[in-house]
Amino acid sequence: xxxxxxxxxxxxxxxxxxxxxxxxxxxxxxxxxxDGAPSSASLDTLIQQLVPTTDYYPGKAYIFTFLLSSRxxxxxxxxxxxxxxxxxxxxQLDQPVLDKARVRKFGPxxxxxxxxxxxxxxxxxxEESTIGHLKDVMGRIAPCDEAYxxxxxxxxxxxxxxxxxxxxxxxxxxxxxxxxSYRTKPPAxxxxxxxxVCSDPYTLAQQLTHVELERLRHIGPEExxxxxxxxxxxxxxxxxxxxxxxxxxxxxxxxxxxCYLVATEIxxxxxxxxxxxxxxxxxxxxxxCFNIGNFNSLMAIISGMNMSPVSRLKKTWAKVKTxxxxxxxxxxxxxxxxxxxxxxxxxxxxxSLTAHSSREKIVIPFFSLLIKDIYFLNEGCANRLPNGHxxxxxxxxxxxxxxxxxxxxxVECPFEQDPSITHYLHTAPIFSEDxxxxxxxxxxxxxxxxxxxxxxxxxSSILGKT
Numbered sequence: 001x002x003x004x005x006x007x008x009x010x011x012x013x014x015x016x017x018x019x020x021x022x023x024x025x026x027x028x029x030x031x032x033x034x035d036g037a038p039s040s041a042s043l044d045t046l047i048q049q050l051v052p053t054t055d056y057y058p059g060k061a062y063i064f065t066f067l068l069s070s071r072x073x074x075x076x077x078x079x080x081x082x083x084x085x086x087x088x089x090x091x092q093l094d095q096p097v098l099d100k101a102r103v104r105k106f107g108p109x110x111x112x113x114x115x116x117x118x119x120x121x122x123x124x125x126x127e128e129s130t131i132g133h134l135k136d137v138m139g140r141i142a143p144c145d146e147a148y149x150x151x152x153x154x155x156x157x158x159x160x161x162x163x164x165x166x167x168x169x170x171x172x173x174x175x176x177x178x179x180x181s182y183r184t185k186p187p188a189x190x191x192x193x194x195x196x197v198c199s200d201p202y203t204l205a206q207q208l209t210h211v212e213l214e215r216l217r218h219i220g221p222e223e224x225x226x227x228x229x230x231x232x233x234x235x236x237x238x239x240x241x242x243x244x245x246x247x248x249x250x251x252x253x254x255x256x257x258x259c260y261l262v263a264t265e266i267x268x269x270x271x272x273x274x275x276x277x278x279x280x281x282x283x284x285x286x287x288x289c290f291n292i293g294n295f296n297s298l299m300a301i302i303s304g305m306n307m308s309p310v311s312r313l314k315k316t317w318a319k320v321k322t323x324x325x326x327x328x329x330x331x332x333x334x335x336x337x338x339x340x341x342x343x344x345x346x347x348x349x350x351x352s353l354t355a356h357s358s359r360e361k362i363v364i365p366f367f368s369l370l371i372k373d374i375y376f377l378n379e380g381c382a383n384r385l386p387n388g389h390x391x392x393x394x395x396x397x398x399x400x401x402x403x404x405x406x407x408x409x410x411v412e413c414p415f416e417q418d419p420s421i422t423h424y425l426h427t428a429p430i431f432s433e434d435x436x437x438x439x440x441x442x443x444x445x446x447x448x449x450x451x452x453x454x455x456x457x458x459x460s461s462i463l464g465k466t
Contacts, residue, residue: 040389043073051086052109054102063116064403067124068221069395072383076124077133080117084137093140103144110141111151118155120406122162123220123244131156166218166247194265194278197424201281205288206415207422208258208297212364215251216409221402223248227371228378251367255300260430262304266313267431267439275443276319279305283325290328293348293362295341299332309433309440312451316444338369349404358414365405374401434458 038045050058050066058066070079088094091106114134118125125131134156142149198204223245262282269275282301289298304310305325311317331340348363355361381394431439441455 039393040385040387040391042388043070043390046070046390046392047079047082048086050113051083051090052106052113053090054105054109057109057112060116061399061403063113064120064221065392065396065399067117067121068225068399068402069390069392071222071225073390076121077127077130080124080130080133083113084133087137088140093137098141098144100144103141107141107145107148110137111148111155114138115155118159119162121220121222122159122166123222125159126163166220193268194261194424194428195281198418198421199281201284202288203418204285204421205292205294205297207418207425208285208289209292209294209362209364210413210415210417211254211422211425212294212296213362213409213411213413215247215254216364218247219251219409220247221406224371224374224402224405225398228375248371252371255296255367257430258297258300258425259304259307260436261425261428262301263307263310263436264429264431264439266305266310266316267436267443270443272313272316272319272443275313275316279310279316279320283320283322283328286328287324290331290344292359293351294364295332295345295348295366296364298328299366299368302329302332307436309436312440312447313444314447332366338366341366341369349408352408352411358412361411362414363408363411365408370401370405374398377401434462438462 041049046066047070050063052058067076070076074082087106087110091102092099093103125134134152138148138152142152194204198207227245227248266275266278266282269278282305286298286301289295289301306329331344332338333340345363345365352361352363377394377398382391383394385391437454438458441451441458446452446455
């Protein structure tokens with residue numbers, strides 16, 4: 001039988017090193033880490049480093065790191081306003097007569113910065129005021145070269161397309177068919193068993209991968225920062241903004257739904273032979289997910305099979321060939337801060353970098369662990385140093401973790417979608433926790449007094465029986 005994971009099995013911050021030594025007041029900023037950026041600096045200095053000039057353009061890594069982390073200290077629309085103001089001031093774009101030669105050196109760099117910003121963080125431009133800043137600064141350089149105006153139109157069109165696509169987020173995938181959590185077996189008229197929809201483990205693993213990548217596509221990098229945003233100690237009494245993590249939270253809900261779907265499918269059949277068949281099917285699906293590089297679905301399946309209502313089915317597990325399951329469970333063992341999984345993840349990441357086919361590029365991390373890693377990084381290091389400087393070294397490490405995830409989520413799914421299977425995964429009825437226990441006790445009778453009392457309570461509250 002599988003073992004049940006407990007709360008103590010969850011990741012701990014022990015694998016993360018101690019936070020870097022923070023300079024005291026009056027100390028000089030640290031040595032440059034990236035593109036000439038110091039390990040710490042004032043917010044004004046970091047903003048200035050983002051602003052291009054005629055002979056300077058910030059490195060791509062610096063742009064991503066600062067745009068990702070700056071929202072902890074300043075709202076994106078205010079940052080854009082300050083960047084545009086510095087561009088206008090430094091390039092004298094508010095003069096009645098412009099230096100066209102100067103603008104022609106500066107214009108392409110400004111357009112490149114705005115293109116990178118709108119492509120990576122399109123939600124920063126949802127407000128009309130931010131679009132207004134873009135049009136204002138570009139309107140000042142457009143007279144020097146008509147190509148600037150055309151490029152700006154293309155940039156805005158691409159931005160609107162990204163925002164429209166993100167507006168059709170993962171919640172929209174469920175639409176009106178939002179799944180229902182049942183406390184008793186759902187009516188036969190609406191219930192279909194998964195094996196009746198898809199009986200091939202590899203096909204189901206492919207369709208799970210399709211769902212995972214579709215949902216990941218909607219998560220913006222800024223959501224990782226906003227999920228753990230704390231009030232800036234040098235700011236006002238309120239946080240910089242309200243949290244905007246809907247896509248991230250929807251993805252976590254998908255993981256939980258898949259766990260309960262697996263448990264429901266196992267507990268539903270009345271005969272232990274059929275239950276054992278479903279268990280072995282999911283073991284094979286989990287193995288295919290591992291081979292594909294879909295660790296999130298793999299962990300959801302293992303978690304579903306480790307839920308107490310499933311793991312207690314001793315007669316069912318006695319009919320299951322568990323060797324393959326124990327191997328998979330070993331790969332996702334939380335011991336040593338999930339060291340086995342992290343080794344497998346590094347292997348998948350390396351395969352992705354050297355991939356010869358689109359299938360080899362797939363890396364879907366165990367998402368809850370990724371969130372915990374980022375959380376402990378955030379909690380382990382201060383956003384600001386005692387002298388008030390922004391701890392840029394911390395945010396460089398944050399950007400490495402988030403940036404790797406962004407690369408993985410942009411992979412196009414190589415598997416053709418089967419609408420009937422994905423629809424089932426999204427909408428099939430699932431048991432609530434009480435429903436799972438009731439189905440489990442009805443399948444295999446309670447074995448001890450605690451189970452008997454719980455079964456009696458559930459029968460009374462759900463079925464009205466004593």
